[in-house]
Amino acid sequence: MAEVSLQGEQRVFMTGNEVIAWGCVAAKADIMYGYPITPQNEIMHYWTRLAPKYGKKFLQTEDEISAGFTMLGGVLTGRKAFTGTAGPGNVLMQEAAGMAEMMRLPGVFFIQQRGGPSTATVIYAQQETQLTCFGGNGEGHRLVYSTATHQELFDYTIKAFNMAWTYRFPTFILADGYQAKMREPLTIYEPEARGVKLVPTPAVVGENKPGKKFKHLRNTYNTEDELYEVVMANQRDWEAMAAEVVEWSEKGCEDADIIMVTHGIVSRAAMGAYDQLRAEGKKVGFFRPITVRPFPEKELRAAVKNAKKILVAESAYGQFLKFVQTALYGSTIEIATMLRPGIGITTEELVEEYNKL
Amino acid sequence: MMQELKENNVLQPAMPASWNEDTKPHKFCPGCGHGIILKVLGEVIDELGIKDQMVFGCDIGCSLLSWDFFASDSVQTHHGRTAPVITGMKRAKPDIIGVVYMGDGGGYAIGSQHLFNAAVRNEKITIILCNNCNYGMTGGQMAPTTLPGMKTETSPYGRDVAETGNPTKGPEMVAAVAPEGAYVARGTIANVRQLKGFIKKALENQIAGNGLSFVECLSSCPTNWRTNAKQTWEFVEKDMTQYFKVGELRTPQAKEG
Amino acid sequence: MAKVIKIALAGEGGQGVQSIAEILAEAANEEGKNALYIPNFGVEQRGGVSIAFVQISDGPIGAPKFLKADILIPLSPRAVKRTKMHAGKDTVYIYDNSLIQEAEVNDNVVGMQYYDVTPPCPTADEPNQDLQQDLIAGETKTCSFTRPGPGVDPADIPSDVARVIPIPANDIAKEELHPRVFNIIILGAVIAATEVLPLEAIKKALDTKLGDKFKNNPKLREMNFKALDRGYELIKNAVAR
Numbered sequence: 001m002a003e004v005s006l007q008g009e010q011r012v013f014m015t016g017n018e019v020i021a022w023g024c025v026a027a028k029a030d031i032m033y034g035y036p037i038t039p040q041n042e043i044m045h046y047w048t049r050l051a052p053k054y055g056k057k058f059l060q061t062e063d064e065i066s067a068g069f070t071m072l073g074g075v076l077t078g079r080k081a082f083t084g085t086a087g088p089g090n091v092l093m094q095e096a097a098g099m100a101e102m103m104r105l106p107g108v109f110f111i112q113q114r115g116g117p118s119t120a121t122v123i124y125a126q127q128e129t130q131l132t133c134f135g136g137n138g139e140g141h142r143l144v145y146s147t148a149t150h151q152e153l154f155d156y157t158i159k160a161f162n163m164a165w166t167y168r169f170p171t172f173i174l175a176d177g178y179q180a181k182m183r184e185p186l187t188i189y190e191p192e193a194r195g196v197k198l199v200p201t202p203a204v205v206g207e208n209k210p211g212k213k214f215k216h217l218r219n220t221y222n223t224e225d226e227l228y229e230v231v232m233a234n235q236r237d238w239e240a241m242a243a244e245v246v247e248w249s250e251k252g253c254e255d256a257d258i259i260m261v262t263h264g265i266v267s268r269a270a271m272g273a274y275d276q277l278r279a280e281g282k283k284v285g286f287f288r289p290i291t292v293r294p295f296p297e298k299e300l301r302a303a304v305k306n307a308k309k310i311l312v313a314e315s316a317y318g319q320f321l322k323f324v325q326t327a328l329y330g331s332t333i334e335i336a337t338m339l340r341p342g343i344g345i346t347t348e349e350l351v352e353e354y355n356k357l
Numbered sequence: 358m359m360q361e362l363k364e365n366n367v368l369q370p371a372m373p374a375s376w377n378e379d380t381k382p383h384k385f386c387p388g389c390g391h392g393i394i395l396k397v398l399g400e401v402i403d404e405l406g407i408k409d410q411m412v413f414g415c416d417i418g419c420s421l422l423s424w425d426f427f428a429s430d431s432v433q434t435h436h437g438r439t440a441p442v443i444t445g446m447k448r449a450k451p452d453i454i455g456v457v458y459m460g461d462g463g464g465y466a467i468g469s470q471h472l473f474n475a476a477v478r479n480e481k482i483t484i485i486l487c488n489n490c491n492y493g494m495t496g497g498q499m500a501p502t503t504l505p506g507m508k509t510e511t512s513p514y515g516r517d518v519a520e521t522g523n524p525t526k527g528p529e530m531v532a533a534v535a536p537e538g539a540y541v542a543r544g545t546i547a548n549v550r551q552l553k554g555f556i557k558k559a560l561e562n563q564i565a566g567n568g569l570s571f572v573e574c575l576s577s578c579p580t581n582w583r584t585n586a587k588q589t590w591e592f593v594e595k596d597m598t599q600y601f602k603v604g605e606l607r608t609p610q611a612k613e614g
Numbered sequence: 615m616a617k618v619i620k621i622a623l624a625g626e627g628g629q630g631v632q633s634i635a636e637i638l639a640e641a642a643n644e645e646g647k648n649a650l651y652i653p654n655f656g657v658e659q660r661g662g663v664s665i666a667f668v669q670i671s672d673g674p675i676g677a678p679k680f681l682k683a684d685i686l687i688p689l690s691p692r693a694v695k696r697t698k699m700h701a702g703k704d705t706v707y708i709y710d711n712s713l714i715q716e717a718e719v720n721d722n723v724v725g726m727q728y729y730d731v732t733p734p735c736p737t738a739d740e741p742n743q744d745l746q747q748d749l750i751a752g753e754t755k756t757c758s759f760t761r762p763g764p765g766v767d768p769a770d771i772p773s774d775v776a777r778v779i780p781i782p783a784n785d786i787a788k789e790e791l792h793p794r795v796f797n798i799i800i801l802g803a804v805i806a807a808t809e810v811l812p813l814e815a816i817k818k819a820l821d822t823k824l825g826d827k828f829k830n831n832p833k834l835r836e837m838n839f840k841a842l843d844r845g846y847e848l849i850k851n852a853v854a855r
Binding site for chain 3: 013183185265266269271272345346347
């Protein structure tokens with residue numbers, strides 16, 4: 001693997017999985033728990049190689065259920081812990097994610113989406129959007145970033161750790177097999193050198209201090225009313241967080257007739273389409289949620305206010321579309337769709353779809 | 358032409374009749390042990406005449422490449438879930454011959470709870486497990502059976518048993534918990550005659566309805582071991598047998614009368 | 615938006631398509647350009663067609679894959695057939711017109727869960743010598759079973775492209791240099807045809823990537839650089855005509 005220094009800044013050219021490993025080093029993560037599944041294996045490969053030099057720990061568990069729960073164990077004892085998975089592994093990870101939601105445990109999950117459902121392909125899709133946002137048996141009290149570039153993979157890795165430990169909700173980086181395998185340049189840096197403070201990760205249990213106040217932790221309740229209070233309190237905290245963490249990017253929506261709405265790597269195709277069509281004089285707009293959970297609902301409603309149509313494009317069959325529809329409930333704007341489960345979307349194809357409208 | 362020669366008994370088919378000819382040559386790497394194990398299994402299926410009764414279940418990983426290997430009904434399941442799927446089938450329809458084919462990851466990591474419980478319940482299925490000390494298909498990560506000091510993608514400096522435990526002894530675990538009627542053995546591709554004997558007894562055990570049959574096969578993965586032919590055989594014959602003892606661990610007691 | 619040059623290379627496993635795509639991308643990055651390389655593994659280590667998408671630009675690069683390539687380089691008859699959709703009216707089409715037949719292994723292998731695992735070549739003297747020990751760098755090194763054959767069927771070459779440049783790279787590699795550097799000849803040709811990067815940048819990238827191997831075997835460096843120059847001058851001469 002390339003020798004990389006985290007002193008100051010360095011421009012590097014590497015695959016997405018390697019970026020994540022270095023992002024976790026930059027964020028001063030302590031320990032990774034994981035299980036092999038394509039296409040995120042290399043996160044473990046890189047992490048185990050740099051572990052001795054940077055004093056990091058690693059455990060390969062017996063499966064993803066264990067990886068999720070061992071990670072929560074690490075979090076409970078005050079360590080900055082993370083895991084990575086994809087596809088069927090993500091399905092198994094949901095049990096632990098649900099416990100994290102209920103018990104307000106931070107932790108960072110890297111999801112490299114692959115085809116679904118079931119084993120499907122190991123290549124690429126955006127078919128875990130719903131799963132990553134709402135996969136537990138609860139209300140989806142999570143924070144989910146959908147990255148599109150390697151620079152974002154690095155930046156949002158650092159941010160994910162900070163946000164998770166600030167707000168105490170499980171936090172996900174929703175990337176995909178393309179991002180995992182492709183190589184492009186980015187600048188890696190030491191966060192503190194750029195004024196980004198790293199949020200501390202105090203222990204919840206396990207501190208061996210004399211006279212400490214012990215804690216009894218649970219995720220079970222006896223009565224409906226009890227549960228209602230807990231879930232509603234979490235909901236209020238989540239909404240308070242949502243207002244502070246929601247991120248999106250938009251371009252040209254003020255005077256656009258048709259706005260392309262995409263997330264993750266598909267927004268790169270959308271950006272390419274935007275530039276091409278605007279150069280041709282077409283009044284096209286671009287809207288991209290960067291946090292898919294919380295979804296920038298009021299921002300989307302504001303952006304499409306004057307448009308005639310929106311074009312929702314995703315590499316899934318309606319998972320992202322559902323979020324858009326929920327956000328735009330009540331609006332009469334026409335929603336055109338480009339739904340391609342498990343298949344990449346190129347700029348040319350998006351332009352072609354736009355021209356049909 | 359080939360068909361005529363075969364029908365007239367001029368040409369002996371080189372491959373077992375239970376093999377699906379359309380999917381040959383198979384897709385395993387050169388030097389892979391799967392090819393040997395599946396050939397042995399194919400011959401046993403021929404000799405016992407159970408090709409049509411058999412339902413063949415495979416796991417994820419390199420065992421997945423065997424999903425269209427046999428001229429029998431086959432089901433590819435999820436990682437570690439082949440034993441439960443075949444168990445479910447056998448429970449619902451006891452006249453099938455349920456065969457579970459998986460690797461050391463599917464059996465001893467993610468599927469370990471299912472293997473353990475199938476053993477405890479003495480499920481009347483036959484489990485054949487390919488042990489090649491790594492997760493081959495996904496790029497050579499450490500497996501439960503990776504040897505101490507062995508380098509893999511997730512133990513790049515060598516497996517540290519203090520941190521990760523000793524190589525899993527699967528047949529020993531199954532032998533310890535399975536009730537009377539179970540057949541448990543460990544064979545090796547380095548002794549094909551013996552391996553065939555074990556697999557035959559394993560399937561006969563299911564046909565007789567005695568209980569669980571489990572055969573682990575010491576196997577090779579030169580691709581991820583980065584070994585040439587000679588080194589590969591040495592690894593299987595000398596290194597692996599340091600930890601994994603070949604032989605029968607449990608045989609059902611002979612019935613009276 | 616700054617122009618993005620889209621290059622697609624395709625070939626059989628063992629032809630080293632991913633290696634040269636990676637060198638191209640890394641060289642571009644070293645020159646301070648923006649580059650994006652994504653492999654599209656078929657089941658190439660078993661012999662299927664693999665495609666590499668490389669984009670180079672002074673500005674931002676969009677989606678990692680594209681439909682129409684500016685430069686399309688299919689290196690086997692099967693790759694020619696499989697990459698038809700990437701040829702457009704502005705495409706520069708470079709292919710190998712040696713009279714060879716690459717081994718076409720049936721690539722309908724259900725069950726591949728990973729693409730970077732490389733089985734060692736069973737006929738090599740030292741099957742693991744050439745293998746990169748670090749799987750992460752994932753260079754494919756399966757055998758290339760080339761034998762004489764009909765080569766590319768001219769009817770398969772798309773007619774409505776900007777330029778068609780046939781290069782007998784395989785023949786040249788076999789007769790003048792070494793079969794293994796056939797893909798480096800192609801690399802030289804690509805640089806000459808497109809001038810996307812200076813030849814020096816490629817030489818630097820080759821040195822970086824294969825530096826260790828070059829140190830142990832200086833003749834290897836000489837041969838690679840000769841192959842690069844050979845491919846380069848092939849095109850320059852063709853253009854001059």
